[in-house]
Amino acid sequence: MALVGRAMLILGLGICAYGIIASLYGAAQGGPRWVDSGRRAVYALAAVMTLAFVILEAAFLRSDLTFNVVAGHSSTTTPTFYKATAAWSSQEGSLLLWVWLLSLWSSLVLFLTRRRAREIAPYATAVLLGFATFFTSLTVFFANPFATTANPPSEGAGLNPLLRHASMMFHPPMLYSGYTLLTVPFAFAIGALITGRLGAEWIQLTRRFALAAWLFLGIGILLGARWSYTELGWGGYWAWDPVENAALMPWLACTAFIHSIMIQEKRGMLKVWNASLILASGTLAVLGTFLVRSGILDSIHAFGASTLGVPFVILIAAMVLGSVGLIVWRRAELRSDSQLDSLLSREAVFLFQNLVLVAMVFVIFWITFFPLISEALTGTKVSVGPPAFRPFIVPLALVLVLLSGVGPLIAWRRVTAANLRRNFTLPVASALVTLVVLLLVGGVSERPFALIMFCLGTFVVVSVGQEFWRGVRARRATTHDAVPRAFVQLVRRNRRRYGGYIAHAGLAVLLIGVAASSSFQHSHDVILRPGQHASVDGYTIRYVRPVASATAEKISFGAVLDVSKGGRHVQTLTTTRGFYPAQDPTLGVVGRFFNGEEESQVGLRAGLTKDIWTVISPDLTPIQPLVNQGDQVFLKAMQAAASLPPAQARAQITNLFTARDAAIGALAERWVKHPWPSEFLLIISPLVTWIWLGAMIIAIGGVIALWPPRAFPRRRAARVAGTTGPPAPAEVPELAKV
Amino acid sequence: MEFVIVLAVLSAVVVVVSAPLRRADEQPVNAADELHDLEAAREAKYREIRDADLDHRTGKLSDEDFEAIDRSLRTEAIEILHALDSAEGTQAG
Numbered sequence: 001m002a003l004v005g006r007a008m009l010i011l012g013l014g015i016c017a018y019g020i021i022a023s024l025y026g027a028a029q030g031g032p033r034w035v036d037s038g039r040r041a042v043y044a045l046a047a048v049m050t051l052a053f054v055i056l057e058a059a060f061l062r063s064d065l066t067f068n069v070v071a072g073h074s075s076t077t078t079p080t081f082y083k084a085t086a087a088w089s090s091q092e093g094s095l096l097l098w099v100w101l102l103s104l105w106s107s108l109v110l111f112l113t114r115r116r117a118r119e120i121a122p123y124a125t126a127v128l129l130g131f132a133t134f135f136t137s138l139t140v141f142f143a144n145p146f147a148t149t150a151n152p153p154s155e156g157a158g159l160n161p162l163l164r165h166a167s168m169m170f171h172p173p174m175l176y177s178g179y180t181l182l183t184v185p186f187a188f189a190i191g192a193l194i195t196g197r198l199g200a201e202w203i204q205l206t207r208r209f210a211l212a213a214w215l216f217l218g219i220g221i222l223l224g225a226r227w228s229y230t231e232l233g234w235g236g237y238w239a240w241d242p243v244e245n246a247a248l249m250p251w252l253a254c255t256a257f258i259h260s261i262m263i264q265e266k267r268g269m270l271k272v273w274n275a276s277l278i279l280a281s282g283t284l285a286v287l288g289t290f291l292v293r294s295g296i297l298d299s300i301h302a303f304g305a306s307t308l309g310v311p312f313v314i315l316i317a318a319m320v321l322g323s324v325g326l327i328v329w330r331r332a333e334l335r336s337d338s339q340l341d342s343l344l345s346r347e348a349v350f351l352f353q354n355l356v357l358v359a360m361v362f363v364i365f366w367i368t369f370f371p372l373i374s375e376a377l378t379g380t381k382v383s384v385g386p387p388a389f390r391p392f393i394v395p396l397a398l399v400l401v402l403l404s405g406v407g408p409l410i411a412w413r414r415v416t417a418a419n420l421r422r423n424f425t426l427p428v429a430s431a432l433v434t435l436v437v438l439l440l441v442g443g444v445s446e447r448p449f450a451l452i453m454f455c456l457g458t459f460v461v462v463s464v465g466q467e468f469w470r471g472v473r474a475r476r477a478t479t480h481d482a483v484p485r486a487f488v489q490l491v492r493r494n495r496r497r498y499g500g501y502i503a504h505a506g507l508a509v510l511l512i513g514v515a516a517s518s519s520f521q522h523s524h525d526v527i528l529r530p531g532q533h534a535s536v537d538g539y540t541i542r543y544v545r546p547v548a549s550a551t552a553e554k555i556s557f558g559a560v561l562d563v564s565k566g567g568r569h570v571q572t573l574t575t576t577r578g579f580y581p582a583q584d585p586t587l588g589v590v591g592r593f594f595n596g597e598e599e600s601q602v603g604l605r606a607g608l609t610k611d612i613w614t615v616i617s618p619d620l621t622p623i624q625p626l627v628n629q630g631d632q633v634f635l636k637a638m639q640a641a642a643s644l645p646p647a648q649a650r651a652q653i654t655n656l657f658t659a660r661d662a663a664i665g666a667l668a669e670r671w672v673k674h675p676w677p678s679e680f681l682l683i684i685s686p687l688v689t690w691i692w693l694g695a696m697i698i699a700i701g702g703v704i705a706l707w708p709p710r711a712f713p714r715r716r717a718a719r720v721a722g723t724t725g726p727p728a729p730a731e732v733p734e735l736a737k738v
Numbered sequence: 739m740e741f742v743i744v745l746a747v748l749s750a751v752v753v754v755v756s757a758p759l760r761r762a763d764e765q766p767v768n769a770a771d772e773l774h775d776l777e778a779a780r781e782a783k784y785r786e787i788r789d790a791d792l793d794h795r796t797g798k799l800s801d802e803d804f805e806a807i808d809r810s811l812r813t814e815a816i817e818i819l820h821a822l823d824s825a826e827g828t829q830a831g
Contacts, residue, residue: 001740003740003744004740004743004744007740007744007747008744008747011744011747011748011751015751015755018755019755022755032758033758033759033761034758034759036758036761037755037756037757037758037759040754040755040757040758041755043754044750044751044754044755047747047750047751048747048751051747116774117771117774118771119771120771197771197775199775199778199779200775200778200779200781200782201771201774201775201777201778203778204778204781204782205778265782265785266782266785266786266789409798410798411790411793411794411798411799411803412786412789412790412793412807413790413803413807414799414803414807415798415799415803416800416803418800419797419798419799419800422797423797423798467796470796470797471792471796474792474795474796477795494788494792497789497792
């Protein structure tokens with residue numbers, strides 16, 4: 001079936017080329033037949049890419065090692081769960097995933113808008129198919145997922161051990177869904193700029209796609225952070241790694257966009273800003289894929305290194321130049337319809353929030369690319385780490401949290417001093433009470449940024465709670481519903497508003513977790529023998545006994561730890577370090593196991609207030625002489641087997657593999673029976689769970705805001721009175737009475 | 739077998755993609771787009787009226803400010819409705 005898969009890619013490329021030509025020709029002619037044909041080309045692309053992806057998945061699931069990509073990233077012994085996900089651990093498979101998801105989202109938006117935006121849609125179709133052309137070309141000419149070999153290996157290399165984690169099953173599809181969804185508003189923005197139809201329609205049509213991109217990217221980022229926390233063995237969830245930053249930048253830009261388009265919808269303002277933001281978001285999404293796939297910057301995600309840099313640079317340059325050119329060309333039509341009524345209004349808060357988010361993107365972009373910039377200017381690649389980000393990002397994050405609490409409290413257009421007093425009293429008082437309590441508790445004042453974040457977080461959560469309470473009360477005043485029903489109806493009828501408020505509360509919870517866990521973490525790096533213990537933040541952690549396991553795929557050394565506090569048992573934790581054999585046979589039959597990939601299983605007790613996080617780093621020095629000795633013995637035996645007749649040689653090699661497994665098993669047994677001291681990293685972190693909870697709250701808010709609202713009734717019967725007020729008379733008479 | 743599958747998919751793609759080209763009708767699109775733009779503006783304005791009302795009821799807008807804003811929004815909505823009426827008339831004509 002590899003031939004069919006390859007044919008689908010080539011056919012896909014042909015469909016893209018036809019679709020672009022048909023759409024642009026249809027747009028130029030002003031007739032819908034070619035435009036419809038171009039739109040159907042996108043549907044056809046989705047169908048052939050689905051078939052191609054199914055063929056690749058089937059090859060992985062049945063371990064068809066004639067596919068190079070399967071042999072390189074899976075094996076017959078890889079668990080089925082991971083076989084299914086191994087497709088996107090490879091360069092080739094991930095590019096196919098990108099174009100497949102792009103074709104699906106493109107089909108969805110073009111189907112939903114098939115009777116709308118008839119002028120913009122052909123250009124948007126051409127842009128979407130342009131992206132599809134680029135990524136399909138990469139799979140056809142540079143990274144073919146359907147390349148096969150006539151002499152398949154007897155066993156595949158297996159999935160990168162670091163990727164054998166539940167989060168990694170969904171992390172890439174989530175990120176790629178976010179990236180590809182961002183191309184939808186990007187394409188419609190280009191269409192709007194080309195046609196000059198810069199009214200409310202293109203925003204109305206694509207707003208939900210921008211929100212979905214924001215949601216998927218956010219979930220992808222969260223899953224990546226969770227994977228980092230539980231799998232990489234360094235004790236953190238965010239390392240400001242270039243690949244992490246690559247996902248965060250478009251997410252921040254998209255966050256700014258989904259706020260600022262409300263100002264354009266309501267006031268006809270910020271048209272240049274919104275067009276620039278979504279064009280930047282789309283470009284950053286492609287930049288994100290480029291960073292993951294090019295290997296241009298050093299990253300813990302080293303599995304992404306490749307030679308696709310030049311085509312990506314050309315695409316990104318075309319996107320930037322094209323975007324800037326279009327905005328400059330349409331600058332007259334992009335003038336605002338109105339101006340800010342007051343600096344004390346929700347639109348002003350949104351504007352400040354946008355500036356903060358864009359500043360964050362700029363800081364992250366500059367520091368992430370600083371090694372490349374320094375290399376270009378000085379010839380020396382300067383490496384920068386998390387400390388370079390903190391002085392900028394921490395204050396900006398504080399301002400962002402403050403604004404996310406202020407926004408819900410003030411009205412659109414203008415406010416009065418009396419209203420400000422009324423709305424801010426409780427949230428500000430709550431923040432001050434938090435400040436006093438934390439100062440009395442002690443220890444917190446030494447971390448001023450964390451202290452401010454706790455106070456601002458309280459301010460936001462109370463603001464949002466107050467808004468919900470007042471909304472429910474206003475609704476009950478007119479409907480006399482019970483509180484739960486009034487609450488549900490309030491959210492149902494104002495999904496964007498209250499979904500957004502929930503996301504704001506989630507952000508506050510998340511950042512409180514970040515502030516607490518990064519400021520008040522207790523970390524201890526110790527070397528322990530079985531029976532010995534160490535103390536961290538009042539907890540006693542005792543190395544109870546060693547554990548080990550050995551298979552043909554992996555040898556792991558670990559430890560059982562007992563955690564107690566004040567003499568009371570708290571938890572028993574097990575942490576292991578797994579060693580996977582390298583593919584290079586020159587590293588020795590036994591030595592290969594200690595020169596390949598490694599992964600950590602963290603011993604973790606997660607709690608609402610504290611996480612107890614432990615990881616072992618076994619010292620391999622004591623077994624190195626045994627490993628070297630084993631390599632020599634096996635080398636001689638292999639050489640002897642090579643001189644035998646083929647049938648005997650095969651039997652001898654089989655015996656040697658059995659002996660190799662026994663040798664590996666003996667090393668594991670030695671770890672258990674004659675354990676030597678091992679290094680442990682022991683961490684007590686407060687409120688880490690709040691990060692995951694906050695992210696889930698943000699996601700719930702995002703889903704509520706994304707959920708389609710009830711459409712306004714048809715024009716003549718529409719009611720335009722307030723959400724919570726009584727139904728107004730029919731639309732025109734109601735408006736005419738003004 | 740593989741060749742047959744590829745040929746079948748290719749044929750299906752050609753049939754689906756070329757279907758609109760076998761159609762006779764051609765309609766101008768500009769008037770419909772203007773109508774859709776105005777409908778989007780109307781939806782946004784209605785939402786703004788509702789938002790202002792909710793802001794008033796939850797204590798974020800004073801009575802005076804609400805009355806002024808509501809009046810202004812409804813005036814803007816009427817302008818959009820008039821534009822919609824004339825766009826609909828143009829399209830029907």
